[in-house]
Amino acid sequence: MNFIKGALAFKGKLTRFNEEEPLGKLSLIIVILLDIFLLSVVFVGLDAHTSQLTSVHEYFPWECRQVLIENQWSNANKLDRLQNIVLNDYNNYLRRDSFFDEDRLSKMHPDCKEYFHRIKGIAEDQNIKSMFVKRQSLQQRLSAWRKEHKTGKDVYDTQLLEKIADNEPTPGGSVAESMQGISREYEKINAELVTLSSAISNQQLIKDFFEQFGPSSSSKRDKLISDLKRYEVFYAFKELCWQFLFLLPIFAGALFWHTRSTNKKFATQTLFSAHLLTIASIPILFKIVELVLDLIPKTFFRALFDLLEKLHILALWHYLLIVVSLMVAILLVYLIQKKFFNKQRIYEKRLIAGKCCLCGKKMPPKSGHCPFCGKTQMRQCPHCQADTFLGGSCCVNCGK
Numbered sequence: 001m002n003f004i005k006g007a008l009a010f011k012g013k014l015t016r017f018n019e020e021e022p023l024g025k026l027s028l029i030i031v032i033l034l035d036i037f038l039l040s041v042v043f044v045g046l047d048a049h050t051s052q053l054t055s056v057h058e059y060f061p062w063e064c065r066q067v068l069i070e071n072q073w074s075n076a077n078k079l080d081r082l083q084n085i086v087l088n089d090y091n092n093y094l095r096r097d098s099f100f101d102e103d104r105l106s107k108m109h110p111d112c113k114e115y116f117h118r119i120k121g122i123a124e125d126q127n128i129k130s131m132f133v134k135r136q137s138l139q140q141r142l143s144a145w146r147k148e149h150k151t152g153k154d155v156y157d158t159q160l161l162e163k164i165a166d167n168e169p170t171p172g173g174s175v176a177e178s179m180q181g182i183s184r185e186y187e188k189i190n191a192e193l194v195t196l197s198s199a200i201s202n203q204q205l206i207k208d209f210f211e212q213f214g215p216s217s218s219s220k221r222d223k224l225i226s227d228l229k230r231y232e233v234f235y236a237f238k239e240l241c242w243q244f245l246f247l248l249p250i251f252a253g254a255l256f257w258h259t260r261s262t263n264k265k266f267a268t269q270t271l272f273s274a275h276l277l278t279i280a281s282i283p284i285l286f287k288i289v290e291l292v293l294d295l296i297p298k299t300f301f302r303a304l305f306d307l308l309e310k311l312h313i314l315a316l317w318h319y320l321l322i323v324v325s326l327m328v329a330i331l332l333v334y335l336i337q338k339k340f341f342n343k344q345r346i347y348e349k350r351l352i353a354g355k356c357c358l359c360g361k362k363m364p365p366k367s368g369h370c371p372f373c374g375k376t377q378m379r380q381c382p383h384c385q386a387d388t389f390l391g392g393s394c395c396v397n398c399g400k
Helices: 002-013 025-050 062-068 078-086 102-106 110-123 126-165 173-201 204-212 218-263 267-300 302-310 315-339 343-352
Strands: 016-018 378-380 387-389
Touching: 002 267, 025 218, 025 267, 062 110, 062 218, 078 110, 078 126, 078 173, 078 204, 102 110, 110 126, 110 204, 126 173, 173 204, 218 267, 302 315
Parallel strands: none
Antiparallel strands: 378 387
């Protein structure tokens, strides 16, 4: 219960300089705006601090998973997918993040590192790169021709239906000739694209790449999945420790400042240190809740979660959390109300303030009954039988 008393006393420090001097509205607005700014700075700093770690996606990029784990590359799409990565820097020249950055490559799983090193070698071959650039251009032209062909075909079909409805000869002229021209151009570009794709596929670097990174064997895939899962667990704990390494010095500094300013009765410093201590506590609380809701159950009770997912009853875990949180909240509220905000404590506070024990309105001095609600303010002492105040724990006559 001393903790609750301390929490209530701390709450008062957030809105008052001291017991006799509460914060004005304008001052309170300034302090709240400062709180919002500092909290934003803490969360932004936390994100920047966490980004220094090698995340799961950096360790095993999705583009690498598609090949080594998902087996999403096929003979029909593999050249297109390889082209997207080879020309990533060429197409996104304003972006700083590159698949081939050495610092980024150093963080990857060995197989992913080899995968991107091979593609980097292809991208640095100017002959192959220029072929991919030309191939991309042809694909874009084909896409444009398809749209134009669809527009021209729609016009042609509309004219054809109108002629049929009017029993007139089928349309010819400019629209039909335009359609034939579009078709010839499309066939020409498509033939050029097929020839260029074949030439790219016959390059030795391309052959070597597809030979090494073809469909993964079952044993290799299982090992990669195991490596990925193990790193996910490792990263979760490392991230948590790394984030607390950032948060705890702020919390410790705020706590030291608050303790010192409270002991020396520095009102202004006590106010601002209390707010800083609150701000430092919020992300720590979030991380603890995240640990309870996500990291601990999915790491230490993995088998249980796998069973719940297999049986499609994962909702039971969330139902349990709801029930437990409600029970804890009910218990805390019950204890607080019974210990600190029970009827006798309320009567006592109102007696000290000269207010009615029932309605809480200010009463004239020495009033036996409230002039507003009529509630008696007295009770009979069980020891001397004299009248004494309801809010007092001792009798004003006998002192018992």
